[in-house]
Amino acid sequence: MDRFAPFFVAVKMARPDADIAILGGGCAGLSLARRLATSPVEDSVVVLEPRETYTDDRSWCFWAGLTHANSHLVAHVWPRWRFSTQSGGSATHERAGLCYQYVRSLDFYDDAREQIGRHAGVHLETGTRAQSVSKLANQYRIETDQGALSANAVIDTRPLPPDSPALLYQCFLGAEITHPRMRPEDAEIAGLMEAMASDADGFNFLYVLPLAPGRALIEVTRFAKRRIDPKALNDQLTAEIGRLHGSETEVIRTEAGVLPMGLTHSVPQPAGPQHVFAGLPGGALRQASGYAFQRIQTWADKCATSIASGHGVIGHPPEPKIRALMDRIFLHALRAHPERGADFFMAMAKRLSPDAFVRFMSDAATVGDKMNIVTALPPVPFLKAAWATLRAREVAA
Ligand SMILES: Cc1cc2nc3c(=O)[nH]c(=O)nc-3n(C[C@H](O)[C@H](O)[C@H](O)COP(=O)(O)OP(=O)(O)OC[C@H]3O[C@@H](n4cnc5c(N)ncnc54)[C@H](O)[C@@H]3O)c2cc1C
Known part of the structure:
Protein backbone atom coordinates (compact mmCIF):
# COMPACT_ATOMS: atom_id res chain seq x y z
CA MET A 1 0.00 0.00 0.00
CA ASP A 2 1.11 3.48 -0.75
CA ARG A 3 2.84 4.87 2.32
CA PHE A 4 1.24 8.27 1.70
CA ALA A 5 -2.33 6.95 1.63
CA PRO A 6 -3.49 8.63 4.88
CA PHE A 7 -3.33 12.06 3.38
CA PHE A 8 -2.17 11.68 -0.17
CA VAL A 9 -4.43 10.40 -2.89
CA ALA A 10 -3.41 8.97 -6.24
CA VAL A 11 -1.03 11.15 -8.24
CA LYS A 12 -3.22 10.94 -11.33
CA MET A 13 -5.94 13.07 -9.78
CA ALA A 14 -6.12 16.77 -10.63
CA ARG A 15 -5.89 17.75 -6.99
CA PRO A 16 -2.31 17.38 -5.77
CA ASP A 17 -1.40 15.33 -2.73
CA ALA A 18 0.18 18.39 -1.14
CA ASP A 19 0.41 22.04 -2.06
CA ILE A 20 4.09 22.11 -1.16
CA ALA A 21 6.52 19.20 -0.91
CA ILE A 22 9.79 19.87 0.89
CA LEU A 23 12.46 17.31 0.06
CA GLY A 24 14.77 16.97 3.05
CA GLY A 25 13.96 17.65 6.69
CA GLY A 26 17.33 19.04 7.73
CA CYS A 27 18.19 22.64 8.53
CA ALA A 28 16.57 24.28 5.49
CA GLY A 29 13.57 21.95 5.17
CA LEU A 30 12.63 22.15 8.84
CA SER A 31 13.35 25.89 9.04
CA LEU A 32 10.77 26.53 6.33
CA ALA A 33 8.29 23.93 7.58
CA ARG A 34 8.28 25.33 11.12
CA ARG A 35 7.75 28.85 9.81
CA LEU A 36 4.85 27.67 7.68
CA ALA A 37 3.47 25.80 10.70
CA THR A 38 3.45 29.01 12.73
CA SER A 39 2.13 31.28 9.98
CA PRO A 40 -1.39 31.83 8.67
CA VAL A 41 -0.59 29.85 5.48
CA GLU A 42 -3.30 27.32 4.69
CA ASP A 43 -1.37 25.28 2.11
CA SER A 44 -0.81 21.63 2.87
CA VAL A 45 2.88 20.90 3.31
CA VAL A 46 4.76 17.63 3.45
CA VAL A 47 8.42 17.25 4.37
CA LEU A 48 10.06 14.05 3.11
CA GLU A 49 13.04 12.96 5.18
CA PRO A 50 14.93 9.64 4.99
CA ARG A 51 15.98 9.67 8.64
CA GLU A 52 13.77 7.78 11.06
CA THR A 53 15.24 9.48 14.10
CA TYR A 54 17.11 12.71 14.67
CA THR A 55 20.36 12.83 16.64
CA ASP A 56 22.61 15.66 17.80
CA ASP A 57 24.61 15.40 14.59
CA ARG A 58 25.88 18.97 14.33
CA SER A 59 25.99 22.36 15.96
CA TRP A 60 25.17 25.64 14.29
CA CYS A 61 27.06 28.77 15.25
CA PHE A 62 26.61 32.35 14.10
CA TRP A 63 26.93 35.93 15.29
CA ALA A 64 23.91 37.81 16.55
CA GLY A 65 22.66 40.14 19.24
CA LEU A 66 21.27 38.47 22.33
CA THR A 67 17.63 38.57 21.22
CA HIS A 68 16.47 37.09 17.93
CA ALA A 69 13.95 34.62 16.56
CA ASN A 70 16.04 31.60 17.59
CA SER A 71 17.24 32.91 20.99
CA HIS A 72 15.29 30.18 22.77
CA LEU A 73 17.43 27.56 21.02
CA VAL A 74 20.82 29.04 21.84
CA ALA A 75 22.71 26.71 24.18
CA HIS A 76 25.79 28.88 24.63
CA VAL A 77 27.15 32.32 23.74
CA TRP A 78 30.68 33.68 23.75
CA PRO A 79 31.30 37.42 24.00
CA ARG A 80 34.77 37.02 22.44
CA TRP A 81 36.26 35.01 19.59
CA ARG A 82 39.91 34.33 18.80
CA PHE A 83 42.23 33.61 15.90
CA SER A 84 45.70 32.20 16.50
CA THR A 85 48.54 30.69 14.55
CA GLN A 86 50.75 27.76 15.40
CA SER A 87 53.68 30.14 15.28
CA GLY A 88 52.30 32.23 18.16
CA GLY A 89 50.32 35.12 16.64
CA SER A 90 46.83 35.82 17.92
CA ALA A 91 43.94 38.28 17.68
CA THR A 92 40.85 38.38 19.89
CA HIS A 93 37.64 40.16 18.95
CA GLU A 94 34.99 41.48 21.29
CA ARG A 95 32.07 43.80 20.70
CA ALA A 96 29.45 44.66 23.33
CA GLY A 97 26.01 43.31 22.47
CA LEU A 98 27.23 40.94 19.78
CA CYS A 99 28.01 37.29 20.56
CA TYR A 100 29.05 34.13 18.84
CA GLN A 101 26.15 31.75 19.48
CA TYR A 102 25.69 28.00 19.49
CA VAL A 103 22.56 26.02 18.65
CA ARG A 104 22.55 22.27 19.17
CA SER A 105 21.01 20.62 16.12
CA LEU A 106 18.92 18.28 18.27
CA ASP A 107 17.31 21.24 20.07
CA PHE A 108 16.54 22.77 16.70
CA TYR A 109 15.11 19.51 15.27
CA ASP A 110 12.97 18.94 18.40
CA ASP A 111 11.67 22.50 18.36
CA ALA A 112 10.82 22.34 14.65
CA ARG A 113 9.10 18.97 15.01
CA GLU A 114 7.06 20.23 17.93
CA GLN A 115 5.87 23.26 15.98
CA ILE A 116 5.15 21.19 12.89
CA GLY A 117 3.23 18.68 15.02
CA ARG A 118 0.87 21.41 16.21
CA HIS A 119 -0.25 22.29 12.67
CA ALA A 120 -2.75 19.97 10.99
CA GLY A 121 -1.63 20.95 7.48
CA VAL A 122 2.13 20.42 7.85
CA HIS A 123 3.47 16.86 7.99
CA LEU A 124 6.94 15.46 8.44
CA GLU A 125 7.28 12.05 6.78
CA THR A 126 10.41 10.42 8.16
CA GLY A 127 11.78 7.23 6.64
CA THR A 128 11.08 8.55 3.14
CA ARG A 129 13.75 9.19 0.51
CA ALA A 130 12.87 11.33 -2.52
CA GLN A 131 14.29 9.92 -5.73
CA SER A 132 13.26 12.22 -8.57
CA VAL A 133 11.10 15.22 -9.45
CA SER A 134 9.34 15.61 -12.79
CA LYS A 135 6.90 18.16 -14.14
CA LEU A 136 3.34 17.12 -14.96
CA ALA A 137 0.95 19.59 -16.64
CA ASN A 138 0.34 21.81 -13.61
CA GLN A 139 2.00 19.83 -10.88
CA TYR A 140 5.16 18.01 -9.94
CA ARG A 141 5.51 14.30 -9.45
CA ILE A 142 7.91 13.15 -6.79
CA GLU A 143 9.09 9.57 -6.82
CA THR A 144 10.15 8.28 -3.44
CA ASP A 145 11.16 4.92 -2.04
CA GLN A 146 7.69 4.81 -0.41
CA GLY A 147 5.68 5.57 -3.54
CA ALA A 148 4.92 8.63 -5.67
CA LEU A 149 3.12 11.83 -4.76
CA SER A 150 2.20 15.07 -6.47
CA ALA A 151 2.55 18.67 -5.37
CA ASN A 152 1.98 22.14 -6.75
CA ALA A 153 5.45 23.25 -5.69
CA VAL A 154 8.66 21.55 -4.59
CA ILE A 155 11.41 22.87 -2.32
CA ASP A 156 14.40 20.64 -2.87
CA THR A 157 17.02 20.56 -0.11
CA ARG A 158 18.49 17.13 -0.88
CA PRO A 159 22.27 17.31 -0.33
CA LEU A 160 24.66 17.92 -3.19
CA PRO A 161 26.47 14.79 -4.43
CA PRO A 162 29.48 14.19 -2.18
CA ASP A 163 31.84 14.44 -5.17
CA SER A 164 30.61 17.92 -6.23
CA PRO A 165 33.67 19.61 -7.76
CA ALA A 166 34.78 22.67 -5.80
CA LEU A 167 37.81 24.93 -5.44
CA LEU A 168 38.38 23.71 -1.89
CA TYR A 169 36.76 21.30 0.52
CA GLN A 170 36.29 22.27 4.14
CA CYS A 171 36.68 18.92 5.88
CA PHE A 172 36.18 18.73 9.61
CA LEU A 173 35.72 16.32 12.45
CA GLY A 174 34.82 17.43 15.93
CA ALA A 175 34.26 15.82 19.30
CA GLU A 176 32.41 17.12 22.31
CA ILE A 177 34.64 16.04 25.18
CA THR A 178 34.57 16.04 28.95
CA HIS A 179 37.35 17.41 31.15
CA PRO A 180 39.04 19.65 28.64
CA ARG A 181 42.12 21.36 29.99
CA MET A 182 41.32 25.03 29.67
CA ARG A 183 42.37 28.17 31.41
CA PRO A 184 39.43 29.83 33.22
CA GLU A 185 39.94 32.97 31.12
CA ASP A 186 39.38 30.91 27.95
CA ALA A 187 35.84 29.88 28.96
CA GLU A 188 34.40 33.03 27.44
CA ILE A 189 36.33 32.79 24.18
CA ALA A 190 35.24 30.85 21.10
CA GLY A 191 38.41 29.59 19.45
CA LEU A 192 37.31 30.29 15.90
CA MET A 193 40.55 29.50 14.13
CA GLU A 194 43.18 28.30 16.57
CA ALA A 195 46.68 27.04 15.83
CA MET A 196 46.39 27.89 12.12
CA ALA A 197 49.04 26.09 10.09
CA SER A 198 49.56 24.27 6.83
CA ASP A 199 50.97 20.93 5.74
CA ALA A 200 51.03 18.74 2.66
CA ASP A 201 47.22 18.48 2.68
CA GLY A 202 46.61 22.22 2.83
CA PHE A 203 45.57 24.80 5.39
CA ASN A 204 44.28 23.64 8.78
CA PHE A 205 43.21 24.91 12.17
CA LEU A 206 41.37 23.94 15.35
CA TYR A 207 37.88 25.11 16.28
CA VAL A 208 37.52 25.13 20.05
CA LEU A 209 34.24 25.90 21.80
CA PRO A 210 34.19 25.76 25.61
CA LEU A 211 30.58 24.69 26.28
CA ALA A 212 30.40 24.43 30.06
CA PRO A 213 32.81 23.85 32.92
CA GLY A 214 34.34 20.50 32.05
CA ARG A 215 32.99 20.30 28.48
CA ALA A 216 34.15 21.54 25.10
CA LEU A 217 33.77 20.94 21.39
CA ILE A 218 37.13 20.49 19.66
CA GLU A 219 37.19 20.29 15.89
CA VAL A 220 40.03 19.74 13.43
CA THR A 221 39.32 21.61 10.20
CA ARG A 222 41.11 21.49 6.87
CA PHE A 223 40.70 23.51 3.69
CA ALA A 224 42.08 21.17 1.05
CA LYS A 225 41.98 20.62 -2.70
CA ARG A 226 40.67 17.13 -2.14
CA ARG A 227 38.41 15.50 0.39
CA ILE A 228 40.47 14.37 3.37
CA ASP A 229 40.31 10.72 4.35
CA PRO A 230 38.04 10.51 7.46
CA LYS A 231 40.57 8.22 9.14
CA ALA A 232 43.30 10.85 8.77
CA LEU A 233 40.99 13.44 10.35
CA ASN A 234 40.16 11.03 13.15
CA ASP A 235 43.85 10.37 13.82
CA GLN A 236 44.54 14.10 13.89
CA LEU A 237 41.62 14.79 16.24
CA THR A 238 42.64 11.99 18.61
CA ALA A 239 46.19 13.28 18.65
CA GLU A 240 45.08 16.89 19.29
CA ILE A 241 42.76 15.86 22.10
CA GLY A 242 45.49 13.77 23.70
CA ARG A 243 48.09 16.51 23.31
CA LEU A 244 45.94 19.40 24.53
CA HIS A 245 43.57 17.76 26.98
CA GLY A 246 45.22 14.60 28.28
CA SER A 247 43.96 11.04 28.41
CA GLU A 248 41.16 11.56 30.98
CA THR A 249 38.78 13.08 28.49
CA GLU A 250 35.75 11.20 27.25
CA VAL A 251 34.05 11.75 23.92
CA ILE A 252 30.33 12.54 24.34
CA ARG A 253 29.47 12.88 20.66
CA THR A 254 31.14 13.64 17.34
CA GLU A 255 30.21 15.70 14.30
CA ALA A 256 31.74 15.80 10.85
CA GLY A 257 31.28 17.48 7.51
CA VAL A 258 32.74 18.04 4.07
CA LEU A 259 31.61 21.39 2.69
CA PRO A 260 32.41 22.11 -0.97
CA MET A 261 33.70 25.70 -1.03
CA GLY A 262 33.34 27.50 -4.34
CA LEU A 263 31.48 24.99 -6.48
CA THR A 264 32.93 24.65 -9.95
CA HIS A 265 29.99 22.85 -11.52
CA SER A 266 26.62 24.24 -12.50
CA VAL A 267 23.84 24.11 -9.94
CA PRO A 268 21.16 21.39 -10.25
CA GLN A 269 18.43 22.10 -12.78
CA PRO A 270 14.83 22.51 -11.59
CA ALA A 271 12.03 20.54 -13.27
CA GLY A 272 9.93 23.73 -13.57
CA PRO A 273 9.36 27.21 -12.14
CA GLN A 274 7.81 26.00 -8.89
CA HIS A 275 10.66 23.56 -8.20
CA VAL A 276 13.29 25.48 -6.30
CA PHE A 277 16.45 24.44 -4.51
CA ALA A 278 17.22 25.59 -1.00
CA GLY A 279 19.79 24.90 1.69
CA LEU A 280 23.22 23.90 0.39
CA PRO A 281 22.08 22.90 -3.14
CA GLY A 282 20.26 26.25 -3.35
CA GLY A 283 23.39 28.30 -2.62
CA ALA A 284 22.90 28.78 1.14
CA LEU A 285 26.54 28.14 1.92
CA ARG A 286 28.72 31.24 2.01
CA GLN A 287 31.50 30.21 -0.37
CA ALA A 288 34.48 31.49 1.57
CA SER A 289 33.37 30.64 5.10
CA GLY A 290 31.13 27.57 5.06
CA TYR A 291 28.52 29.33 7.21
CA ALA A 292 24.91 28.80 6.16
CA PHE A 293 22.64 28.71 9.22
CA GLN A 294 21.66 32.39 9.30
CA ARG A 295 21.30 32.55 5.53
CA ILE A 296 18.91 29.61 5.73
CA GLN A 297 16.87 31.34 8.46
CA THR A 298 16.62 34.51 6.37
CA TRP A 299 15.57 32.53 3.32
CA ALA A 300 12.98 30.51 5.31
CA ASP A 301 11.40 33.75 6.56
CA LYS A 302 11.23 35.22 3.08
CA CYS A 303 9.97 32.04 1.47
CA ALA A 304 7.21 31.64 4.08
CA THR A 305 6.20 35.28 3.53
CA SER A 306 6.16 34.79 -0.23
CA ILE A 307 3.96 31.70 0.11
CA ALA A 308 1.64 33.47 2.57
CA SER A 309 1.20 36.39 0.18
CA GLY A 310 0.34 34.06 -2.71
CA HIS A 311 3.62 34.56 -4.61
CA GLY A 312 4.71 30.96 -4.36
CA VAL A 313 7.97 29.34 -3.31
CA ILE A 314 11.29 31.13 -3.71
CA GLY A 315 14.91 30.00 -3.51
CA HIS A 316 17.89 31.82 -2.02
CA PRO A 317 18.67 35.17 -3.61
CA PRO A 318 21.57 35.18 -6.08
CA GLU A 319 24.90 36.05 -4.45
CA PRO A 320 25.76 39.73 -5.06
C1 LIG B 1 28.73 19.16 11.12
C2 LIG B 1 28.35 20.48 10.50
C3 LIG B 1 28.46 21.65 11.25
C4 LIG B 1 28.08 22.86 10.68
N1 LIG B 1 28.20 23.99 11.44
C5 LIG B 1 27.77 25.16 10.94
C6 LIG B 1 27.81 26.33 11.74
O1 LIG B 1 28.31 26.31 12.88
N2 LIG B 1 27.31 27.48 11.24
C7 LIG B 1 26.77 27.54 9.99
O2 LIG B 1 26.29 28.61 9.59
N3 LIG B 1 26.77 26.45 9.18
C8 LIG B 1 27.25 25.28 9.62
N4 LIG B 1 27.22 24.15 8.82
C9 LIG B 1 26.82 24.31 7.40
C10 LIG B 1 25.30 24.28 7.19
O3 LIG B 1 24.66 25.19 8.05
C11 LIG B 1 24.71 22.90 7.43
O4 LIG B 1 25.28 21.98 6.56
C12 LIG B 1 23.18 22.86 7.28
O5 LIG B 1 22.73 21.68 7.90
C13 LIG B 1 22.75 22.89 5.82
O6 LIG B 1 21.37 22.77 5.76
P1 LIG B 1 20.65 21.91 4.61
O7 LIG B 1 19.22 21.88 4.91
O8 LIG B 1 21.11 22.40 3.28
O9 LIG B 1 21.27 20.46 4.74
P2 LIG B 1 20.96 19.38 5.86
O10 LIG B 1 20.74 20.03 7.16
O11 LIG B 1 22.05 18.38 5.75
O12 LIG B 1 19.58 18.75 5.38
C14 LIG B 1 19.45 17.96 4.22
C15 LIG B 1 18.42 16.92 4.54
O13 LIG B 1 18.12 16.18 3.36
C16 LIG B 1 17.92 14.83 3.77
N5 LIG B 1 18.04 13.98 2.58
C17 LIG B 1 19.13 13.35 2.09
N6 LIG B 1 18.81 12.67 0.97
C18 LIG B 1 17.49 12.86 0.77
C19 LIG B 1 16.57 12.41 -0.20
N7 LIG B 1 16.95 11.62 -1.21
N8 LIG B 1 15.26 12.78 -0.10
C20 LIG B 1 14.85 13.60 0.92
N9 LIG B 1 15.70 14.06 1.85
C21 LIG B 1 17.00 13.70 1.78
C22 LIG B 1 18.99 14.61 4.82
O14 LIG B 1 18.71 13.48 5.63
C23 LIG B 1 18.91 15.92 5.59
O15 LIG B 1 18.00 15.87 6.64
C24 LIG B 1 27.61 22.93 9.34
C25 LIG B 1 27.55 21.74 8.60
C26 LIG B 1 27.91 20.54 9.17
C27 LIG B 1 27.84 19.29 8.31
Missing part, protein backbone atom coordinates in the same frame (compact mmCIF):
# COMPACT_ATOMS: atom_id res chain seq x y z
CA LYS A 321 28.50 39.89 -7.72
CA ILE A 322 31.12 41.71 -5.67
CA ARG A 323 30.74 39.32 -2.73
CA ALA A 324 30.83 36.29 -5.02
CA LEU A 325 33.94 37.66 -6.74
CA MET A 326 35.75 38.44 -3.48
CA ASP A 327 34.93 35.02 -2.04
CA ARG A 328 36.18 33.23 -5.13
CA ILE A 329 39.35 35.25 -5.26
CA PHE A 330 39.95 34.38 -1.62
CA LEU A 331 39.41 30.67 -2.29
CA HIS A 332 41.72 30.76 -5.32
CA ALA A 333 44.42 32.46 -3.22
CA LEU A 334 44.05 29.92 -0.41
CA ARG A 335 44.06 27.05 -2.88
CA ALA A 336 47.27 28.32 -4.50
CA HIS A 337 48.95 29.28 -1.20
CA PRO A 338 47.75 27.11 1.70
CA GLU A 339 51.06 27.86 3.41
CA ARG A 340 49.98 31.51 3.64
CA GLY A 341 46.46 30.78 4.93
CA ALA A 342 47.37 31.79 8.49
CA ASP A 343 48.75 35.13 7.19
CA PHE A 344 45.60 35.79 5.16
CA PHE A 345 43.20 35.13 8.03
CA MET A 346 45.34 36.92 10.61
CA ALA A 347 45.63 39.96 8.35
CA MET A 348 41.84 40.12 8.16
CA ALA A 349 41.39 39.50 11.89
CA LYS A 350 43.85 42.27 12.72
CA ARG A 351 42.73 44.82 10.14
CA LEU A 352 38.98 44.48 10.57
CA SER A 353 37.23 45.72 13.68
CA PRO A 354 35.04 43.07 15.37
CA ASP A 355 31.99 44.87 13.95
CA ALA A 356 33.40 44.86 10.43
CA PHE A 357 34.44 41.22 10.72
CA VAL A 358 30.94 40.18 11.80
CA ARG A 359 29.39 42.29 9.04
CA PHE A 360 31.66 40.51 6.56
CA MET A 361 30.75 37.07 7.92
CA SER A 362 27.05 37.95 8.07
CA ASP A 363 26.76 39.24 4.47
CA ALA A 364 26.51 42.85 5.54
CA ALA A 365 29.99 44.21 4.73
CA THR A 366 30.05 47.88 3.78
CA VAL A 367 32.11 49.34 0.93
CA GLY A 368 34.62 50.49 3.56
CA ASP A 369 34.86 46.96 5.02
CA LYS A 370 35.53 45.54 1.57
CA MET A 371 38.23 48.14 0.94
CA ASN A 372 39.81 47.27 4.29
CA ILE A 373 39.85 43.59 3.38
CA VAL A 374 41.38 44.24 -0.03
CA THR A 375 44.11 46.47 1.40
CA ALA A 376 44.83 44.09 4.31
CA LEU A 377 45.63 41.14 2.07
CA PRO A 378 49.00 40.67 0.37
CA PRO A 379 48.71 42.00 -3.22
CA VAL A 380 50.71 39.49 -5.25
CA PRO A 381 48.86 36.24 -4.42
CA PHE A 382 45.53 38.04 -4.55
CA LEU A 383 46.18 39.70 -7.91
CA LYS A 384 47.13 36.28 -9.27
CA ALA A 385 43.99 34.79 -7.69
CA ALA A 386 41.87 37.59 -9.20
CA TRP A 387 43.34 36.81 -12.60
CA ALA A 388 42.62 33.07 -12.14
CA THR A 389 39.03 33.85 -11.11
CA LEU A 390 38.35 36.17 -14.03
CA ARG A 391 40.06 33.85 -16.53
CA ALA A 392 37.85 30.97 -15.35
CA ARG A 393 34.79 33.26 -15.81
CA GLU A 394 33.52 31.96 -12.50
CA VAL A 395 31.45 35.00 -11.66
CA ALA A 396 28.95 35.96 -14.33
CA ALA A 397 29.55 39.45 -15.70
